[in-house]
Amino acid sequence: MVSADRPAVAAIVREVGNFSGPEKDCALELVDIYLRDAAQRDYRIIVATNAAGAVQGYACWGPTPMTLGAYDLYWIATHPRAQGNGVGRELMAHVESKVLEENGRLLIIETSSKESYGGTVGFYRRLGYEEASKIRDFYDVGDDKLVYIKRFSR
Template identity: 35%
Template sequence: MSTITSVRNVVSQCIKIGCRTGAFTGSEMKVLGEVLKEWAVSRGRDYHLNLSFGKEGEIDGFVIYGKAPMTQFSWDIYWIVMSPESQGKGKGKSLVRTVEKRLLRSGGPVIVRIETSGRPSYGRQRRFYEACGYSVVGCIEDFYSHGDALITYVKRLESTKPNFC
């Protein structure tokens, strides 16, 4: 399989997983598709993608994250998506921890931000972020639409490696 085919396959599988969750609106799925296509074109520039795999080697989840523009050590997690059958098994937390460890390789400190919806249907996602150690630092009422707040979570990571330079 060529690299182009495998990248297209990753994008296609990630979009299918996003649809299967039932968590995202049509416009959110459109944005997810655009972000994945941007990742496919310029991997590592604006977006990074970490994948989770099931027992048969299929993609069963992913995290998309990137450096926050104009910051020294701040990052955004844009998407955390797990297939319905993989949810609640610790795989999402494992993916988030993998991203955090990767970000800490720079020697820290690192600030990670997650923005999400305040809709009641996003309650499970918000509990997940809190279980991963993220704290609510802000809420803007009616940000997305009437009754749908923007909720911002943050986690500060410190490197445990000594920095001798």
């Protein structure tokens, strides 16, 4: 990701539909941390573009603080008009390859049990992530935190 991609990424965050106001703000805060200093090690961001160079999706991940070899996927989103065409799969393949390059052994994704995240959970399962834990009523009453993981052997 480079600064010129920010408006397209902001539009994706705005338009995917299932992010709350605070979630949108947080997603863009991480984008700005990355754009201010792409060499910092906490947050990495990649964008996926189409043949014309237009941004279709992005992913943000980084090493989980105070662990050895665990990584968090902080955000992933594909523009609604581009969903279902393999963009998310490509983004995840890139993230996983980078985690493996650094000898990562675990990729962790936190998501919500809300119905609006049902498709997202289907996507993670399809890509081989398994539910590792659930905290009931974490985000709100009736809105659990689901933790999905993939382990890499090393």
